[in-house]
Amino acid sequence: MKTIADIMAIRDKMQSQIIVRDNSDGEIRVVVGMATCGISAGARPVFNALVDEVSTRQLKNVKITRAGCLGMCKLEPIVEVFIPGQEKVTYVHVDAEKAKQIVANHIVNGNVVTEYLITNV
Amino acid sequence: MYRSHILVCGGTGCQSNKSQTIFSEFKKQIEEKGLDKDIQVVMTGCFGLCSVGPVVIVYPEGAFYSGLTPEDVTEIVEEHLIKGRLVTHLLYKDHATTQAVKALSDTNFYKKQTRVALRNCGVINPENIDEYIAYDGYQALIKCLSGDLSPQDVVDALKKSGLRGRGGGGFPTGMKWQFTKDAVGDIKYVCVNADEGDPGAFMDRSVLEGDPHAVLEAMAIAGYAIGSNKGYIYVRAEYPIAVERCKIAIKQAKEYGLLGQNILGTDFCFDIEIRLGAGAFVCGEETALMTSIEGNRGEPRPRPPFPAIKGLFGKPTLLNNVETYANVAQIILKGADWFASMGTAKSKGTKVFALGGKITNTGLVEIPMGTTLRQVIDDIGGGIPNGKKFKAAQTGGPSGGCIPAEHFDIAIDYDNLISIGSMMGSGGMIVMDEDNCMVDIAKFFLTFTVDESCGKCTPCRIGNRRLLEYLEKITSGNATMQDLDDMEKLCYYIKENSLCGLGQTAPNPVLSTLRYFRDEYIAHIVDKKCPAGVCKSLLQFTITDACKGCSACSRKCPVGAISGEIKSKFTIDQSKCIKCGACIETCKFNAIVKK
Numbered sequence: 001m002k003t004i005a006d007i008m009a010i011r012d013k014m015q016s017q018i019i020v021r022d023n024s025d026g027e028i029r030v031v032v033g034m035a036t037c038g039i040s041a042g043a044r045p046v047f048n049a050l051v052d053e054v055s056t057r058q059l060k061n062v063k064i065t066r067a068g069c070l071g072m073c074k075l076e077p078i079v080e081v082f083i084p085g086q087e088k089v090t091y092v093h094v095d096a097e098k099a100k101q102i103v104a105n106h107i108v109n110g111n112v113v114t115e116y117l118i119t120n121v
Numbered sequence: 122m123y124r125s126h127i128l129v130c131g132g133t134g135c136q137s138n139k140s141q142t143i144f145s146e147f148k149k150q151i152e153e154k155g156l157d158k159d160i161q162v163v164m165t166g167c168f169g170l171c172s173v174g175p176v177v178i179v180y181p182e183g184a185f186y187s188g189l190t191p192e193d194v195t196e197i198v199e200e201h202l203i204k205g206r207l208v209t210h211l212l213y214k215d216h217a218t219t220q221a222v223k224a225l226s227d228t229n230f231y232k233k234q235t236r237v238a239l240r241n242c243g244v245i246n247p248e249n250i251d252e253y254i255a256y257d258g259y260q261a262l263i264k265c266l267s268g269d270l271s272p273q274d275v276v277d278a279l280k281k282s283g284l285r286g287r288g289g290g291g292f293p294t295g296m297k298w299q300f301t302k303d304a305v306g307d308i309k310y311v312c313v314n315a316d317e318g319d320p321g322a323f324m325d326r327s328v329l330e331g332d333p334h335a336v337l338e339a340m341a342i343a344g345y346a347i348g349s350n351k352g353y354i355y356v357r358a359e360y361p362i363a364v365e366r367c368k369i370a371i372k373q374a375k376e377y378g379l380l381g382q383n384i385l386g387t388d389f390c391f392d393i394e395i396r397l398g399a400g401a402f403v404c405g406e407e408t409a410l411m412t413s414i415e416g417n418r419g420e421p422r423p424r425p426p427f428p429a430i431k432g433l434f435g436k437p438t439l440l441n442n443v444e445t446y447a448n449v450a451q452i453i454l455k456g457a458d459w460f461a462s463m464g465t466a467k468s469k470g471t472k473v474f475a476l477g478g479k480i481t482n483t484g485l486v487e488i489p490m491g492t493t494l495r496q497v498i499d500d501i502g503g504g505i506p507n508g509k510k511f512k513a514a515q516t517g518g519p520s521g522g523c524i525p526a527e528h529f530d531i532a533i534d535y536d537n538l539i540s541i542g543s544m545m546g547s548g549g550m551i552v553m554d555e556d557n558c559m560v561d562i563a564k565f566f567l568t569f570t571v572d573e574s575c576g577k578c579t580p581c582r583i584g585n586r587r588l589l590e591y592l593e594k595i596t597s598g599n600a601t602m603q604d605l606d607d608m609e610k611l612c613y614y615i616k617e618n619s620l621c622g623l624g625q626t627a628p629n630p631v632l633s634t635l636r637y638f639r640d641e642y643i644a645h646i647v648d649k650k651c652p653a654g655v656c657k658s659l660l661q662f663t664i665t666d667a668c669k670g671c672s673a674c675s676r677k678c679p680v681g682a683i684s685g686e687i688k689s690k691f692t693i694d695q696s697k698c699i700k701c702g703a704c705i706e707t708c709k710f711n712a713i714v715k716k
Contacts, residue, residue, distance in 0.1 A: 001378035004263050004385050007254060014255030020126050020180045021244065034205035048159065051124045064124070065182050066205030 016055040020064075027061040028107060029082040030054075035069035041076035042095060049096035050079070053103040062107060075121060081106055090118040123161040125202065126180040130243060132167030132330055133323070133362055134484075139191055140164075140175035146194040147177075151202070160202060163252075166331015168243035170230055172483035173213060178243075183224035187213035230482050233501050235463065237471045238287075238324075238447035239487045242331030247366050250373040253334040259379055261453035262338050265345050266387045270453070275346040276302055279449070281457035283469030287324075288314055288405075288442030289517065289546045290622075291468075291535040297439065300429035302347040304437035309349035311340050312433060312440040314410055315356035315363070318402040319518030320569060322549035324473040325443035327485050329356065329363035332447065333370035337393060339446035341380065342453060344391040347439055352393040355410050357400050367395055402519075402573035406621045407440050409575070420577045421621035442547065444473055464490030468534035478515075478551040481506050491532045494524055498552060509554035513637070517546025519566040519573075520626035522633025523559070542633045544626075558655035559638040560645055564592040566630040570623065581624030584615040588628060595642060597658040598649040605642060609635060650716070657700045660715045664691050667712035674704035674713065 002010075032038065032047045050064045070078050075092035079102060082088050089112055091102060098116055105111045114120070129135075129144040147162045168176050173187035179197070184207050186197065193211055200206050215228050225231055236242075245252040253259070264270055270278070280295030301309065313336060317325040329336065340352045356364055371393055374380040382390045396414045403409045404419040411433045413419035432438025448470060452460045461469045468490040474497065477483055481503030488497060494514060498504065505511050513523040522543035524531065531537055535545050553562065567589045576582045591608040594600040612628035619625045635642060644650050651659040664674075664683075668690040675683035675691060682698045685691030693704070693713075705713045 001383075002385065004267060007259060007263065007377070007379075007385070010251055011254045011257070011260075014251045017122065018126075018245075018252065018255050020123065021128070032205075036204065038205075039203075044159075048122070048124055052122050055122055063181050068204065068206045 016058055019055055019058070019060060020051070027063050028059075028084070030062060030064045030102075030107070031067045031080045031082070032064070033068070033070045033076055033078040033080075034066040037069055037073035038076040038078065041073075043077040045096045046077045046079065046094050046099045049099040050103060053100050054107075057103070057108065059103075059107065062103075072118075075118065078118075083107075091116045092118045092121060123159060124181075125160045127160060127162045128165050128178040128180070128243065129162065130166075130168050130174060130176045131164035131247075131362070132171070132174075132242075132327060133360075134167065134171035135174035135176060136362065138175045142191045143175055143177065143189055143194060146191050147198070150194060150198045154198065154203065156202065163246045164248070165245060166242040166247050167239075167327040167485055168225070169234075169239070169327075169485040169487075170213070170228075170482060171485065172481070176213070178225055182207065183226065185213045185225040185228070186211045230484075230486070230501055230503070233492075233496060234487050235471050235489045236487050237451055237460075237463075238328060238335075238444050238473055239331070239485065240451070241335065242327055242485075245332065247331055247333055248369050250334060250370070250377060250379075253332070257454060258334055258450075259338055261450035262341050262345075262379065263385065264453060265342055266385055266389055272302065272346045272348065275342060275453065278452060278457045282452045282460040283457075283464070283467075284445065284448055284452065284460065285468065285535060286442060287444035287448075287472065287547070289520065289544065291545060294441065294445055297429060297441070298343065298346055300427070301437050301439040304430050306437040308351070308434075308436045309347055310433045310436055310438040311343045311347070311349045311352040312411070312414070312438055313340060313352070313354050313443055313446055314405060314407065314440055315354060315360070315443045316398045316405040316410060317357070317360075317443075317547060318400070318405045318573070319520075319547055319549045320566075321477040321551050322475045322518060322547050324475055324485065324548045326360050326363050328443050328447050328473075329360070330366055333363075333366045334374065335450060336367075336443055336446045337370055337374055337380065339449035340393060341384070341391045342449055343439055343441075343446075345389055347437075349439070350390045350392065352391065353414055353433070354393060354395045355398055355404070355414055356395060357404075358397040359400050364395065364397065371395070401575070402569075403575040403621070403623050406623055409621065410440070411438065420575050421623075423620060444548070465532060465534045465537075467536055472533070472545065472548060474516075474548045474550045476502050476550050476552065479505050479509065479554040479557070480552040488533070490534045493530050493532055495529050497533070497550070498529075502552070505552065505554050509556065512553045512555050512557060513559065515543075515551040515553065515562065515630070516549065517544040517626075517629070518549045519570050520544065520622065520629055521546045521549075522629050523553075523562070523637065525637040527637075542629075542636050544629070556653055556655070558596075558651050558653040559634040559641050560592065560596055560651075561653075561655045563631045563634045564589065564596060567592055567627070570627040574623065574627075578618075578620035578624060580615050580618040581620065581627065584611060584619075585624070585627050587611060588615065588631065592631070595645045596651070596656040598645065598656075600646045602643075602646060605646060654715050660700055661695060662693050662698055662700060662702075662704065662713060662715050664693060665712050665714060666690065667710050669710055669712070671709070673707050673709065677703050677707040679703060 284294040285291045409421040428438040670688040
């Protein structure tokens, strides 16, 4: 037997898990290069860290997707952030920790994390 | 936390195309690759695009794969899930552009739809109550039980929303709830009519298969509103997946205390049982349905008294269709004004249609009331295949009528359809092109109603059989113009004198085709010709001068009716010809015609 509070708790827990299925327009896209080069350089933990961070923060308009090889294999893992109306931002040599900072600083607070940018390489 | 979700359609259409195998194959391969912690495989209800099934959506990309076979799974796992590259050649191709369309929401088929009753179909796992709760499931019930809405508030909200019965009649739902609420009785019942019997209709099945909790929640709300604590789902046994998912849903809801005694710790108690129908069309009629639930032979009885006063087991009973219930929780949550903002003056909200017949995108669509037939057929349905011309759309199944091309721009709502001699019906929409003979269509539906007549009243039992005989006479070329007049009179007689809705509406397909296609009837009777080339008795197969004398047709003919000399024109012996059409399919020179 559940109480109303129990049902609400289930709803909140499940909503963070199904965010992945939201496909609405006007959203922020975060693309992780996940070809062989990306994966062997450690893209998978980066991807999982992004997904975790976005769902913990309940960011409904952010979609994490994969892309193939971006052509700069030595800079992998690469993460690109597309915010509607702004220029694309490319981060390189990302790891799980950096991925979390990107979500917190760039996507939530709007400050590009300049030290991980491709222009610094 | 899963980084990717794979949604496999588990509707009946896709399951008959091996979606169950595809589902297990995904599970197996993902486990083998050690990805089962990262990727979740979910079986959902119907997505609506049944013509290109089995369909699968992969999130977060929203990639929409169609027409898959179990062998395609390896490629999607290897390429898409591991390497992150979309498998372009397996993506759904929009028929209009033929470019590979990536996401389901990008297709013309979906863009023009508004999904209210089907909102969770193809989105959630219907066998997991938590997913329903995640999409605001049971919030409407909580709103009622936590004291925000009194029973009368619920009824008032439905009245204000303008929701009308989606089973076909179009009776205002709020009024029905009010009558049952006001009726005096120690026990009251809440029933759902899931005895969907129209040929080609599968709206209710898809809702029960894709979102069973929506119906359970609405029934509990109805119980709260009218003062009932017992509900019945009457569903046909031919819907095994729907029945199974309802059973699972009821079990889960009981475990969570959303059904049963003292729901969510309040005083409100409500329980639901399933009753299986044996598939008789007449049991979709409300009085016959209740007689069947009581354990008797499913036969209608005269009304009044209406079920709201004296229904199941002689007690006040609220009986609504599946799709009607599927709208209720949304109206309570989003408000009557939100619902009333969709649709036309007298028909609010949306309507689900099962598109079938000569149409590119066979499947399930939900449109706001007031959408034109042209938008449904050309934009959402993808038009008529093979460059053929639209002739008519049949709505309302055996009780309805046809909408001819001259009304192609009619806004679909209850009153408009009745004004042109058709009806909304439960939502079957069968599209016909120039190759369909309208007399033959009327005959098809009459054959169905004659089969399904319960036999209780004479006008329906005998009248419809005589009516069918007239149609057989016409299609075999033996009728006179006098027969046509007599047939029309008989139609009105049956309509006026039958006991229940089945008999009262059975002549509608004949009357409506007579109204718009009388010339076709006359062509059958006077010229002894079937203009569409369907009625076999009136056709003659002949070989034209285009014949090269290759003898392919004579070798194919099963009765040896074709003869001739090689390299000169062959002929068909009309006394032997059985009009099977094998010769036409064989001929490489289009030298055989039927007319």
